[in-house]
Every structure is written in C-alpha cells, then in structure tokens.
Amino acid sequence: MIRDATAADLAAITALYAREVTGGTATFEETPPSRDVMAARLEAVQALDLPWIVAQIEGELAGYAYLSPFRNRNAYRYAVEDSIYVAEPARGRGVGYALLAALVERARGLGLRHVMSVISDSATSEASIRLHARFGFDRAGTWRHAGWKFGRWIDVHVMQLDLDPTAAAPTAPGVPLA
Template identity: 80%
Template sequence: MTRDATAADLAAITALYGREVLTGTATFEETPPSEDEMAVRLEAVRARGLPWVVAEVDGVFAGYAYLSPFRNRNAYRYTVENSVYVAGGMQGRGVGRVLLSAVVERARDLGLRHVMGVISDSATSAASIGLHERLGFERAGTWRHAGWKFERWIDVHVMQLDLDPDAAAPTAPGVDLA
C-alpha cells in the first residue's frame, strides 16, 4: 500500500498539501507552495537519505508521509520529525497508520534514535495524537500558542518515539544535516 514517492506523485502531493495550507492547521505555512517547490522539498528529503512515501488505496492516491531533520544542529542528527497527510475521503481507513508505520520502520532501519511528532491543535489533533500513541509515541510536551493562523493562536503537541531505548553510542552516521 505504500511506496517511495516519485515525480509522478508531485501534482497529488502539491494539491493535498495546498489544501491543508489553505484550510487546515497541520502546517503553519500560509501560502501553498508550487509543484516546483514541492519537488525541491522531495529531493531535499531524499538527499538526506530519508524516506518520502505515498499510500494508494485501490490505485488511488491516498496520502503521503516523510521524515525530515528535527532541528538543524549536528547533535540532533539521530532525531527526525514525521509529517503525515491523508487525502480527503481517505481518513478513517487506516491510511495514516500505514504511512506513519512505514516511515517509522525506515527510521529504525537507518539506525536513528527518535521520531518526533509535532501536532498542531486542530479539529483533527485528537485523531493524530491517538494514531501516534497507538504506534508507541509518548507525549513530550505542549508548546502553548506557538502559531498564529486563521486569526487564532494554535498550540502544538510534541510526541516522541524512542526507537532504541537501551541504545548506547550510535552505530549509524545519523541524518546528513549539511
């Protein structure tokens, strides 16, 4: 049900993300990026060796997910942030779970330590928080009034998945932040 995203997916990815920019709070962007900009973002994720996956249901685009560096400082190179977007009409069908599970497994395969979920306080935050909890993420805090969108302050909930709680020193190089 999931596969690596390709250039052929960019129109659907751009449309889904653009809808969220204009009508939702899963992103704090306020101007939808162009398809060319989304292509740059896809390539930036890939250049770091991180996954960007697409889900399909019965051959129809159902959503996408990717990992990105959590923060741009070298000490954070073993921690990534997940982003998951599910297409309209596909919510409640397990698409989010499949997408998030796919990128978490890829993070584990890369020898990373933590996957962070950064979830805005919106009408869908309870579903997103529940999804993350079902996959083992724990609540790590709330940033109160962290963003201003749609003429209101929005909280951000931080969730964290420890991929290897007993780990000592890292055995993999981590994410290339250069």
C-alpha cells in the first residue's frame, strides 16, 4: 500500500534512514538525524505541496520516498529531485518501483518538467540505476569521487526524467521556493 506519510510514520522513517546513514551510501550524511529533524524535513516537503509517501507491507513500513526542490533557485522551480529508501527486508519486492511510480505520477500532476535522481555509489546502486531507467530516466552525468564515506571515495550518478519532451511553456507555477 502506498499513501502519504504522516507524523505517525516518523519513528519508522527515522529508523530506516538511520540504518542507511550508518550502513549505506544512499546518503552522504554520517550522523543519523533525530526524529525532530526528520519531522522538520517532512513538514518542509509537505509545505511545498510536494509528496512524501510511504509503502507498507502487512502494516509495516517497507519504504518511503519524496520529491524535493532540485536546486534552490527560481529558474529550477519545474525540476524536483526524488529520494527513495526501501527497508532491507522489502528490497526486491517491487517497493521501489511502486514508490517511484507514485512519485512520477504526482510530479506530472503538479505540472513539473523534470524529475532528477542523484544516485550515489556505483558499487551498490545498480538496482536503483536500473529502476530509474525503467521509468525513462536518462543518465545525465557522473560526479566522480564526489563524496567520502566509509574510508573511500564515492561517485554520484545523475539521472533525469523529462516529463514534457515537447519543451512546451510551463502551465503550472512550479515548486514555490523560499
């Protein structure tokens, strides 16, 4: 089941993200944020009318995902970045696919132009790269040795989904930036 995240999900979201911070490379954070910090992040995304969604399997959090502004400049207001985190026991069960499908649908509904994905670590992120490619994301480049975590340099791959290949003028206001 995919649904909008609520404050009731914060404990599970915080725990899932903490495991990725301390043991994975999907984020370059090195200290797990508190529940209060994660609550502020959730509220900030939702205040922009962007989706923060969760996936549940048998009532348990299987993953979460959200869209956030790609860059904090007005010219980028039609581009968002996706973030997807799937719990270890739920990997390989279609959770990432369902979350990304929901995000892309919501981005289209908001009249956005691009969904960007910034995927770290070619050594462990091939599944994420393949998932995004299935949705039509194109590789837009690689930032070589962009991050240092766990005693090694980590590449970052940028992928981009063009939601309106006609390059028509925007018909929606885009993401309101501060």
